Amino acid sequence: MYIHIVQPGDTIWSVANLYGISIEQLIKDNGLENLPNLIIGQSLVIIADQVLYSVQPGDTLFSIGRKFGIPPAAIASFNNLNSSDLIYPGMILVIPPISIRRRSIEVNGYIVPNTPEADTSVVNEVGTYLTYITPSSYVVNRDGSLKPLNDDAIVTTSKNYGVAPLLSISNEGEANFDPALAHAIFISQELQNILFNNVLNIMITKGYYGLNINFERLFPEDRQLYNDFLRNAVNFFHQYNYPVSSALVPKTYDITTGEWWGGHDYKAQGEILDFVIIMTYDWGCVACPPMAVAPVNEIRKVLDYAVTVIPREKILMGIPFYGFDWTLPFVSGDRANLVDYREALQLAARYGATIQYDTLFQAPFFNYVDTSGRQHVVWYDDARSFQAKYNLVNEYNLRGVSYWALGLSAPQNWPVLSSMFDIVKLI
Numbered sequence: 001m002y003i004h005i006v007q008p009g010d011t012i013w014s015v016a017n018l019y020g021i022s023i024e025q026l027i028k029d030n031g032l033e034n035l036p037n038l039i040i041g042q043s044l045v046i047i048a049d050q051v052l053y054s055v056q057p058g059d060t061l062f063s064i065g066r067k068f069g070i071p072p073a074a075i076a077s078f079n080n081l082n083s084s085d086l087i088y089p090g091m092i093l094v095i096p097p098i099s100i101r102r103r104s105i106e107v108n109g110y111i112v113p114n115t116p117e118a119d120t121s122v123v124n125e126v127g128t129y130l131t132y133i134t135p136s137s138y139v140v141n142r143d144g145s146l147k148p149l150n151d152d153a154i155v156t157t158s159k160n161y162g163v164a165p166l167l168s169i170s171n172e173g174e175a176n177f178d179p180a181l182a183h184a185i186f187i188s189q190e191l192q193n194i195l196f197n198n199v200l201n202i203m204i205t206k207g208y209y210g211l212n213i214n215f216e217r218l219f220p221e222d223r224q225l226y227n228d229f230l231r232n233a234v235n236f237f238h239q240y241n242y243p244v245s246s247a248l249v250p251k252t253y254d255i256t257t258g259e260w261w262g263g264h265d266y267k268a269q270g271e272i273l274d275f276v277i278i279m280t281y282d283w284g285c286v287a288c289p290p291m292a293v294a295p296v297n298e299i300r301k302v303l304d305y306a307v308t309v310i311p312r313e314k315i316l317m318g319i320p321f322y323g324f325d326w327t328l329p330f331v332s333g334d335r336a337n338l339v340d341y342r343e344a345l346q347l348a349a350r351y352g353a354t355i356q357y358d359t360l361f362q363a364p365f366f367n368y369v370d371t372s373g374r375q376h377v378v379w380y381d382d383a384r385s386f387q388a389k390y391n392l393v394n395e396y397n398l399r400g401v402s403y404w405a406l407g408l409s410a411p412q413n414w415p416v417l418s419s420m421f422d423i424v425k426l427i
Contacts (some may be wrong), residue, residue: 001046001097001416004069005043012027029412034346035346041364043355053068055089060072074096078094098387104422105422106132106316107130108277108316108401110405111134113135114407119154122406123153123154127157131163135149135154136405137149164209165206167208179217196232211245212277213245217259223263226263234272245274246269249261251305252301254266266305275399276310278318280302283295292361292363293322293324293381294318294381298361299389303392303398315398317392317398317401318404319402321405321410321413323338326378327374328377340408342409351370352368353368363385364385383412393421
């Protein structure tokens with residue numbers, strides 16, 4: 001795998017020719033179908049086993065390294081050259097690919113059901129790359145019943161690709177996650193029994209593989225009650241050989257206060273559950289000041305804590321498929337517009353932006369001025385930032401990753417993922 005950074009003068013044809021791949025492959029792997037032109041600073045993922053480059057007049061190791069986004073010393077070493085050795089026109093150099101430590105991981109994708117046709121299309125597109133798929137979500141009612149979910153097409157189609165569907169339950173209210181709803185379930189063994197049996201009936205009827213519990217924004221004082229609820233769920237569903245997992249908010253230490261953090265006990269959940277999904281995103285969010293949605297430096301802080309209290313082999317790290325477009329200057333109370341990969345690139349192309357890359361966050365961004373003269377900044381994810389996140393999965397030896405959410409555009413993710421990992425299949 002190679003990652004090419006678009007330079008002035010690059011075209012789809014010239015980049016494809018440089019790496020010896022087809023234009024069709026370049027367009028497909030990078031979601032370029034509706035882009036009017038390449039954008040300076042844009043990353044392009046290139047899937048090629050080996051690239052041979054014929055040295056041109058005026059080339060140096062530095063200029064070749066810049067062309068391919070690879071340190072000149074790496075090219076020299078790969079070709080048994082000293083950095084001071086002369087190169088000459090017609091000389092053939094092997095351009096080293098990105099070094100990858102390949103291993104097997106589990107991959108989950110949350111998906112918000114749409115129409116059966118749209119859901120089937122999404123699963124057909126990405127099913128090869130998934131271990132689990134999790135429709136989001138069955139909302140718990142106060143009587144232990146569940147709001148219906150139009151998930152049939154997702155569950156049925158996923159099995160064509162050996163993808164194991166997970167049934168997700170949540171305490172979502174009308175406007176946000178509802179801590180009082182969760183509390184009512186936590187304090188009643190009768191309601192829990194009703195809830196678990198309702199979940200079990202759906203799992204059996206529809207053919208779910210396991211359960212994912214996504215209870216958020218809990219009363220901090222319900223922390224132990226939530227742990228007990230999870231123990232009860234595991235004891236119940238393990239009788240029927242269903243694995244049980246949860247979704248955890250990102251924390252860098254054992255925070256016991258606050259409506260988003262206090263109720264989630266990393267250590268207890270790591271002991272109780274089969275695995276957990278840590279939602280390592282939303283540093284940049286719809287109502288937050290502009291920054292990367294999932295900055296690598298912040299994810300690292302979460303993982304540094306998580307692996308001290310949760311077994312590494314139980315952790316799926318969250319990866320977002322969305323970014324945001326903020327109007328500047330940002331004022332408290334402002335709300336950003338959600339954009340996915342294709343929408344971000346279309347904005348950059350429309351306004352003639354140059355894409356930059358933040359080396360601390362390891363994420364791309366760009367600025368533009370709209371037709372009303374307002375300044376904007378857009379943060380999103382691309383091949384480079386996906387690769388940086390996957391490097392963390394290897395570095396921390398995690399179980400795998402989980403996406404929010406399938407259906408958003410992330411074409412570069414899939415070739416990067418499949419070039420670095422083998423995907424575990426359970427069914």
